[in-house]
Amino acid sequence: MNCTDFLAKLTDFFDGNIESELMAEVSEHLGHCRHCEVVVDTTRHTIDIYRGNEIYEFPDELSQRLRSAVMARCEGVKPAPAQAEGAESVGAAGSLR
Amino acid sequence: MMAAHNSTFAELPPPAAPPVPVAVVEEHPDVALVARAKAGDTSAFEQLVKQYDRQIFRTANHITQNREDAEDITQDVFFKAFQKLEQFKGDSKFSTWLVRIAVNESLMRLRKRKTSKTVSMDQDVETDEGSIPRDFAEWRPNPEQIYSQSELGDILRKTIGGLPPGFRTVFTLRDIENLSTEETAEALGLSVPAVKSRLLRARLQLRERLSRYFRQKTEATK
Numbered sequence: 099m100n101c102t103d104f105l106a107k108l109t110d111f112f113d114g115n116i117e118s119e120l121m122a123e124v125s126e127h128l129g130h131c132r133h134c135e136v137v138v139d140t141t142r143h144t145i146d147i148y149r150g151n152e153i154y155e156f157p158d159e160l161s162q163r164l165r166s167a168v169m170a171r172c173e174g175v176k177p178a179p180a181q182a183e184g185a186e187s188v189g190a191a192g193s194l195r
Numbered sequence: 196m197m198a199a200h201n202s203t204f205a206e207l208p209p210p211a212a213p214p215v216p217v218a219v220v221e222e223h224p225d226v227a228l229v230a231r232a233k234a235g236d237t238s239a240f241e242q243l244v245k246q247y248d249r250q251i252f253r254t255a256n257h258i259t260q261n262r263e264d265a266e267d268i269t270q271d272v273f274f275k276a277f278q279k280l281e282q283f284k285g286d287s288k289f290s291t292w293l294v295r296i297a298v299n300e301s302l303m304r305l306r307k308r309k310t311s312k313t314v315s316m317d318q319d320v321e322t323d324e325g326s327i328p329r330d331f332a333e334w335r336p337n338p339e340q341i342y343s344q345s346e347l348g349d350i351l352r353k354t355i356g357g358l359p360p361g362f363r364t365v366f367t368l369r370d371i372e373n374l375s376t377e378e379t380a381e382a383l384g385l386s387v388p389a390v391k392s393r394l395l396r397a398r399l400q401l402r403e404r405l406s407r408y409f410r411q412k413t414e415a416t417k
């Protein structure tokens with residue numbers, strides 16, 4: 099297995115989708131190829147860092163504003179059953195305001 | 196009185212419960228919420244909005260790279276979901292269903308924008324830039340400690356924003372939103388091998404670009 103072969107299997111490798119036979123070849127390559135080892139390591143860091151950092155702020159204020167807008171639109175389309183009007187305040191949604 | 200108080204809870208499990216309940220093991224609580232929402236309980240639907248607005252906003256923002264679009268899309272996604280609630284049969288997770296709507300809305304937005312930078316999902320397969328690793332420097336153990344939160348945010352936004360839309364969409368769904376390869380393929384109307392190949396390129400391109408910021412100082416760079 100050379101570096102190109104290894105790269106072709108990288109996605110499956112990350113997903114744990116490699117049959118044991120091939121896995122032996124993969125490990126063998128990783129064992130002696132410093133470059134591929136670094137690629138595996140830093141690719142894993144890349145994924146982790148994107149997973150671990152919320153890069154687009156989503157403040158509560160925005161969440162509430164969007165939610166109110168959505169709910170207002172929904173009310174307009176499909177009015178809740180008549181008796182739900184008063185019952186709404188005891189719903190599970192928690193108090194927002 | 197403690198004794199009386201304790202006896203009230205006699206049949207409950209011993210108080211060794213984990214401090215933060217996170218795991219959802221049995222029937223997903225969304226199932227009940229969706230059922231209530233279908234029956235006309237808007238507070239149940241509002242609860243679902245509350246649970247997933249961040250994820251939908253994030254997905255839309257990643258794909259469109261535009262905050263205002265992401266706000267609009269988030270609203271539209273939940274409104275459409277509300278209208279189409281009857282069509283949700285529960286064969287996927289509700290959140291996955293929402294993400295799928297968000298992807299559609301976001302891609303539609305991108306196509307409408309039609310700027311020169313916008314490429315279709317099929318076109319951007321052509322680019323091979325950055326898909327062949329060139330940077331083999333190790334990273335500093337914790338880039339988070341070298342850059343401030345805001346610097347790091349800038350780097351991460353700029354880097355993912357520089358990927359072709361088709362690549363960053365696949366990366367977002369698979370690696371950030373944790374959809375399976377199959378779910379991602381379904382959401383994007385791509386084959387599984389196409390998703391895998393894009394994911395590989397997306398990951399490698401991001402890695403290559405981030406390496407410029409996070410590489411460890413070596414003798415050569417001195």
Ligand SMILES: [Zn+2]
Pocket residue numbers: 100101102104127131132133134135
């Ligand atoms: Zn190699």
